[in-house]
Amino acid sequence: MEWFTAPDQWLSRLVCQKALAAVYLVAFLTAARQFRALIGERGMLPVPRFVARVPFGRAPSLFQWRYSDRLFAGCAWTGCAVAVALLAGADSALPLWGGMLLWLLPWALYLSIVNVGQTWYGFGWESLLLETGFLAVFLGNDEVAPPVVVLFLLRWLLFRVEFGAGLIKMRGDACWRRLTCLDHHHETQPMPGPLSWFFHRLPRPVHRVEAAANHVTQLVVPFLLFTPQPVATAAAALMIVTQLWLVLSGNFSWLNWLTVVLALSAVRFPAGPPPSPVSAAPRWFEVVVLAVAALLVALSCRPVRNMLSRRQVMNRSFDPLHLVNSYGAFGSVSRVRYEVVIEGTADEVPRADGDWREYEFKGKPGDPRRWPRQFAPYHLRLDWMMWFAALSPAYAGTWFGVLVERLLENDRDTLRLLRRSPFPPHAPPRHIRARLFRYRYTTWRELRETGACWERSEVREYLPPTRLAGRCGG
Incomplete structure (x- = not known):
C-alpha cells in the first residue's frame, strides 16, 4: 500500500x-x-x-x-x-x-x-x-x-x-x-x-x-x-x-x-x-x-x-496499560506558596527554642538564601510530593510519617534523596518536627540588600516533635 x-x-x-x-x-x-x-x-x-x-x-x-x-x-x-x-x-x-x-x-x-x-x-x-x-x-x-x-x-x-x-x-x-x-x-x-x-x-x-x-x-x-x-x-x-x-x-x-x-x-x-x-x-x-x-x-x-466534559479530570489513565490517557496541568493556580520545613534536634527534651536544625532538600525551597537550581528533566519525586504535602496534609497521609521515621533512623537511602542532613551518620536526631511556612519571592530591593531570593514567615506547626517509639527522651 x-x-x-x-x-x-x-x-x-x-x-x-x-x-x-x-x-x-x-x-x-x-x-x-x-x-x-x-x-x-x-x-x-x-x-x-x-x-x-x-x-x-x-x-x-x-x-x-x-x-x-x-x-x-x-x-x-x-x-x-x-x-x-x-x-x-x-x-x-x-x-x-x-x-x-x-x-x-x-x-x-x-x-x-x-x-x-x-x-x-x-x-x-x-x-x-x-x-x-x-x-x-x-x-x-x-x-x-x-x-x-x-x-x-x-x-x-x-x-x-x-x-x-x-x-x-x-x-x-x-x-x-x-x-x-x-x-x-x-x-x-x-x-x-x-x-x-x-x-x-x-x-x-x-x-x-x-x-x-x-x-x-x-x-x-x-x-x-x-x-x-x-x-x-x-x-x-x-x-x-x-x-x-x-x-x-x-x-x-x-x-x-x-x-x-x-x-x-x-x-x-x-x-x-x-x-x-x-x-x-x-x-x-x-x-x-x-x-x-x-x-x-x-x-x-x-x-x-x-x-x-464539563467535569473534565486531568491526568487520568483509562486502561491499565496506559495506552490512551487524559492530560492537563494547572487547572487551578495557588495564590500563596507554602512549604513544609522539617527540622531535627539532638536534645533529649524538645523545646520550641531548642537546637533545631533544618533538613535541606535538593529542589524544593528551603533556605531563603539558596537560589533554585535546574533539575528537569530529572524528576525529584520527594521534592514534588513535599509541595503537595504543603497544600494539604491529606496528600502526605500515606508516606510522611514513614519519612519522619526514616530520618530519625538516619536511613542512608532516604538521606540520599536530600541535599543535606544536619546530623552525622553515627548520630541521628532524637526528635523530628515539621513547620509550615509561607514563602514569597523577594523584591529587587530585598534581593540586593539581603541576597535572599525568598522571604518566609511561619504559619503553624505541621507535625509536633516526634521520636522513635522506645527511644529514651521527652
Missing part, C-alpha cells in the same frame, strides 16, 4: 526517536537512583505491600510475580542500557521485528515500574511517556519508511496533551480567563528553577501576554497540526517554542521535553532521501500497525469524552 508510509518524513522519525530515547534514559535513571527509599522493600510505600492488595489485572507489572530491590535495580539499569542502545541506533542495526521488540522492552519495563509506583508515579508525564513509547514501537526502523497512521497518532496525542490542558485551564481557575494566573504561577509552581524569580518579576502586562499566548497555543494551534504542510510544521514549531519557554521558567520533569518530542514528529525537516534505501513495508507490519491503530482509536473514546 503506497499510502501506508511517508518516505519524506524519515528524518522526523529519526529525530523523534532519538529524543524519546533520551527521555527514557532520564526516566530510568531517576527510577534507579530513588526507588529504594520510595518504594523499595524498606521504602515509604513498599512495592510488596502494594502488590499484595492490588491484582495483576489492575496494575500489570513484572513485580506482581516477584519483587526484590535487586530485581528492581536490574530492571531500571536495564532500561538505561536499552535507552543508550536506542540512542546509538541499535534498532536500525536489527531487522524490523527486532527493532520493534527493542522499543517494546523499555515500554514494558517502565510500565512495570509505573504500575507499582503508587503516589510517587502518579504524575501525568508517566502516562505520557508510556503512551508515546508504545507508539514508538510501531514507527519502524531504517528498513521501512515511517507509517502514516502512526505519525497521525503521534499528532493526535500531541493534540490531546495541548487541547486538554487548555480546556482544563479555561474550565478551572477564573484567573486563566482573566489572564492573571501568571501573576502567581512562577512563584507558587511546584519546583521553581533558577530563572523563575526573574519570570515572576516581569511586568504584569507581560504576564497577560504569556497567559493569552498559552491559550492560543493550547486551544487554537493544535487544530493546525492536521492541516497540510508547511502549516503543520509551523504549528509544531510554535508548540516547541512554548515548551522551551516553560523549560526556562520552572522544573516540570520531562513533561515539556516529551511534548517537544511529539511536536518533532510533526515537523517536516528539509531532507533528501534516507541514507539507506528502504523497502516496501512487509504485509505483517501493515496488519499489525493498522490493528494497533484501530485499538487506540477505540480506546480514545473515553479520554475524548472526558476532555469534552
